[in-house]
Amino acid sequence: MSQNSWWQRPSVFVAILGDSWRETRDSKVLYVLLGGIVLLLGVVLTARFEPIPGSKQYLQLAARACGVDTDGLDATSLNAMDMAGRLRGALYSLETSETVDDAEDLPGARWRVILRRQGIPLVGGRDTAEQVSERFGKIAEGRLFVVNSIEELEDRTTGLLGIQRWSLLVSAGRDLRVAWPHRMTLFLGVVPLTSDSGAPLGLQIFILYKLLTTGFGAWIMLLVGVVVTSFFVPNMIRKGTLELLLVRPIPRWRLLFYKYLGGLMFALVLLVALVGGAWVATGITAGLWSPTVLWAVPILLLFFGLLYSCSTLVAVITRAPVPAMLMTCLYWVALFIVGILHGQVEISRMESDPANKSQGISLTDLKMNRNGLGPRPRPRQPDRKPLYETTFGQVVESFHAVLPRDRDLDNLMDRQLVKDLALAGPLRDLTSRTGSSAVVGLGITLAHLGGFLFLACWIFSRRDP
Amino acid sequence: MVVRVENLGKVYGRKPALDGVSLAVAPGEIFGLLGQNGAGKTTLVKILLGLVAPTSGQAWLLDSPVGTAKVREKVGYLPEDHRLPEYHTGPNLLDFYGALQGVPGPVRARRIPELLGQLGLAGRERLKVRGYSKGMKQRLGLAQALLAQPRVLFLDEPTDGVDPVGRRHIRDLLLEERAKGVTLFVNSHLLSEMEQLCDRVAILKNGRIALTGTVADLTRQGDRWQLELASGESWPATLNLAAQEIGPSRYELVLAKDGDIDDVLRGLIGSGVKLRHLERMRSTLEDLYLDVAGGGGA
Numbered sequence: 191m192s193q194n195s196w197w198q199r200p201s202v203f204v205a206i207l208g209d210s211w212r213e214t215r216d217s218k219v220l221y222v223l224l225g226g227i228v229l230l231l232g233v234v235l236t237a238r239f240e241p242i243p244g245s246k247q248y249l250q251l252a253a254r255a256c257g258v259d260t261d262g263l264d265a266t267s268l269n270a271m272d273m274a275g276r277l278r279g280a281l282y283s284l285e286t287s288e289t290v291d292d293a294e295d296l297p298g299a300r301w302r303v304i305l306r307r308q309g310i311p312l313v314g315g316r317d318t319a320e321q322v323s324e325r326f327g328k329i330a331e332g333r334l335f336v337v338n339s340i341e342e343l344e345d346r347t348t349g350l351l352g353i354q355r356w357s358l359l360v361s362a363g364r365d366l367r368v369a370w371p372h373r374m375t376l377f378l379g380v381v382p383l384t385s386d387s388g389a390p391l392g393l394q395i396f397i398l399y400k401l402l403t404t405g406f407g408a409w410i411m412l413l414v415g416v417v418v419t420s421f422f423v424p425n426m427i428r429k430g431t432l433e434l435l436l437v438r439p440i441p442r443w444r445l446l447f448y449k450y451l452g453g454l455m456f457a458l459v460l461l462v463a464l465v466g467g468a469w470v471a472t473g474i475t476a477g478l479w480s481p482t483v484l485w486a487v488p489i490l491l492l493f494f495g496l497l498y499s500c501s502t503l504v505a506v507i508t509r510a511p512v513p514a515m516l517m518t519c520l521y522w523v524a525l526f527i528v529g530i531l532h533g534q535v536e537i538s539r540m541e542s543d544p545a546n547k548s549q550g551i552s553l554t555d556l557k558m559n560r561n562g563l564g565p566r567p568r569p570r571q572p573d574r575k576p577l578y579e580t581t582f583g584q585v586v587e588s589f590h591a592v593l594p595r596d597r598d599l600d601n602l603m604d605r606q607l608v609k610d611l612a613l614a615g616p617l618r619d620l621t622s623r624t625g626s627s628a629v630v631g632l633g634i635t636l637a638h639l640g641g642f643l644f645l646a647c648w649i650f651s652r653r654d655p
Numbered sequence: 656m657v658v659r660v661e662n663l664g665k666v667y668g669r670k671p672a673l674d675g676v677s678l679a680v681a682p683g684e685i686f687g688l689l690g691q692n693g694a695g696k697t698t699l700v701k702i703l704l705g706l707v708a709p710t711s712g713q714a715w716l717l718d719s720p721v722g723t724a725k726v727r728e729k730v731g732y733l734p735e736d737h738r739l740p741e742y743h744t745g746p747n748l749l750d751f752y753g754a755l756q757g758v759p760g761p762v763r764a765r766r767i768p769e770l771l772g773q774l775g776l777a778g779r780e781r782l783k784v785r786g787y788s789k790g791m792k793q794r795l796g797l798a799q800a801l802l803a804q805p806r807v808l809f810l811d812e813p814t815d816g817v818d819p820v821g822r823r824h825i826r827d828l829l830l831e832e833r834a835k836g837v838t839l840f841v842n843s844h845l846l847s848e849m850e851q852l853c854d855r856v857a858i859l860k861n862g863r864i865a866l867t868g869t870v871a872d873l874t875r876q877g878d879r880w881q882l883e884l885a886s887g888e889s890w891p892a893t894l895n896l897a898a899q900e901i902g903p904s905r906y907e908l909v910l911a912k913d914g915d916i917d918d919v920l921r922g923l924i925g926s927g928v929k930l931r932h933l934e935r936m937r938s939t940l941e942d943l944y945l946d947v948a949g950g951g952g953a
Binding site: 209435 | 667701704706707708724725727728730732734736738740741742743747750751752754755756757760783796799
């Protein structure tokens with residue numbers, strides 16, 4: 191029976207996890223939350239996404255992009271100014287387009303397209319059909335259309351003028367559907383959620399994921415998780431219960447650490463139910479399966495782990511659940527406020543940056559850089575120092591430098607989601623130009639989490655019961 | 656010695672809880688620790704279990720310094736006012752504590768129903784602890800202490816809240832454990848229980864050992880005897896002994912030595928007096944406790 195290493199005594203770990211699981215189940219909150227999640231997902235399952243006919247804008251975009259080297263290009267920069275430096279030496283345009291077999295003009299259709307190339311007469315080479323097949327529909331890393339067949343339309347006169355024309359048979363590429371506007375309704379079509387012109391399906395699913403996982407749903411889940419788990423450690427270390435645990439042949443820090451992991455298990459169950467459920471429900475209703483949303487589970491679990499480590503430390507010091515709960519919420523609010531204020535400081539810096547002015551970055555861009563959550567910046571007063579140069583701004587930046595950044599974790603999630611759900615448009619900008627590094631954010635979060643836990647274990651190991 | 660304590664001291668802040676305590680408990684002994692609230696009993700037990708560090712002095716358990724994992728594997732403990740997690744059922748709770756104690760799964764599977772049966776908790780396997788009465792919780796607490804088949808048992812008020820039948824049951828169980836060679840270290844305020852259970856006791860007062868010895872030695876009151884004669888009989892004047900009348904035909908004698916009672920009996924029979932009852936007087940542990948712990952103030 192004398193085995194001292196934890197890997198030799200997995201039964202201790204399993205026993206404490208089992209104890210935490212029983213405590214969790216006993217609180218009944220778990221069942222209430224799971225019931226809430228099922229209800230929420232049930233509502234999602236009543237959603238309907240109806241595509242709106244109209245392929246013209248995408249075919250035109252695909253045609254224009256044939257003349258541009260879009261590799262590595264940010265899709266938001268697909269405007270005339272940015273594309274100018276990337277022109278291949280010719281301009282492409284769509285002459286005509288129509289669906290094949292009189293099919294409805296929806297993503298499932300095939301299209302007959304006449305593509306026109308206007309090059310500089312007698313200068314530069316001609317494009318081959320293979321080159322056009324490869325370029326048509328490819329935008330940056332995404333693909334709107336695939337070319338099923340291509341035929342060059344010979345015309346000697348226009349050829350001399352540097353004009354080439356092709357007839358293409360194209361069908362939807364893997365990214366067309368996410369970019370295509372859909373009309374979204376809830377309760378089997380009864381409650382419309384978008385205008386008649388609809389919105390790109392990817393954007394709608396992105397917003398739905400944000401609401402259910404990293405946004406409102408996560409906020410509720412984390413808050414309830416903090417409240418429920420704030421009782422775990424105080425219950426364990428109350429007089430009369432603690433002695434029965436400390437007398438066992440296990441180091442004290444391990445008892446506390448395992449109990450901490452037990453609390454994480456509670457959050458993990460809820461997060462798997464919420465995020466996994468959201469993934470399945472949206473997959474069923476929208477037919478769009480983006481497994482990257484499942485990254486929300488470890489990312490949110492990490493943030494919950496941070497909050498719970500704070501709760502554990504306060505619980506070890508005070509031995510009471512209410513201070514643990516309140517201090518953790520205060521810590522959370524403090525992180526949130528510092529995040530908001532730092533966003534303002536960052537905006538003031540970017541507004542003052544001449545490089546940004548020359549690139550034509552607008553206030554809207556800046557707002558997007560802050561993940562679209564912050565208040566709209568006010569126009570700068572010319573006679574006032576920018577916020578980032580003030581003492582207040584520097585204090586905010588100092589706090590921001592050393593405190594965990596929930597927004598960085600959020601951005602990390604968005605960055606993953608956008609890869610699946612946004613071919614083009616402002617969504618990509620949300621993640622591509624964020625000022626702070628997700629790696630630094632992760633590092634600071636882990637450092638705080640580890641620091642809180644270490645302190646809690648150290649105090650717990652040294653104090654008389 | 657199973658327990659050895661030398662000059663142990665513990666100070667909480669500026670308040671001394673233990674002051675130069677030394678004692679030893681032999682294998683297979685049932686040792687009782689008595690004292691008023693705040694006398695230092697629980698602190699001493701917690702030091703022996705390694706839960707609290709002493710300020711001065713040294714303590715050994717099973718010939719090893721207290722507090723090591725190796726020693727704790729061989730110890731069972733039932734704290735006073737324990738609070739068992741109420742979300743477990745009885746068998747689940749025992750399984751949990753058994754796993755923490757390092758008891759292998761198959762042993763737990765065998766021992767748990769056995770112990771629940773021995774402690775009168777069989778048939779309540781599905782009931783959560785919150786549904787237990789105080790006496791049942793006490794018996795479940797005792798079961799967790801016994802589960803790992805410890806070599807030393809520390810019991811703080813083991814029969815607290817248990818009905819008289821249950822107390823008897825527990826006392827018999829503890830005596831069985833002693834018969835198996837287990838050493839018991841018991842704290843209790845139930846002095847009659849302690850008198851029946853313990854081989855030796857120590858009385859702690861203000862953090863110091865005020866008195867220690869075997870129960871038999873401590874409760875003996877020299878050669879005091881009480882006699883009851885047949886109804887209507889009186890003490891014969893021919894007997895050259897001063898007997899104090901303590902009731903109708905009841906007398907108390909204080910003799911110089913043990914053998915003198917034989918002379919008294921011969922004298923009584925020679926005088927034609929009929930003797931109905933003879934008893935050697937002992938003081939109770941409670942008398943002793945009140946004399947030592949209760950006198951003189953804290």
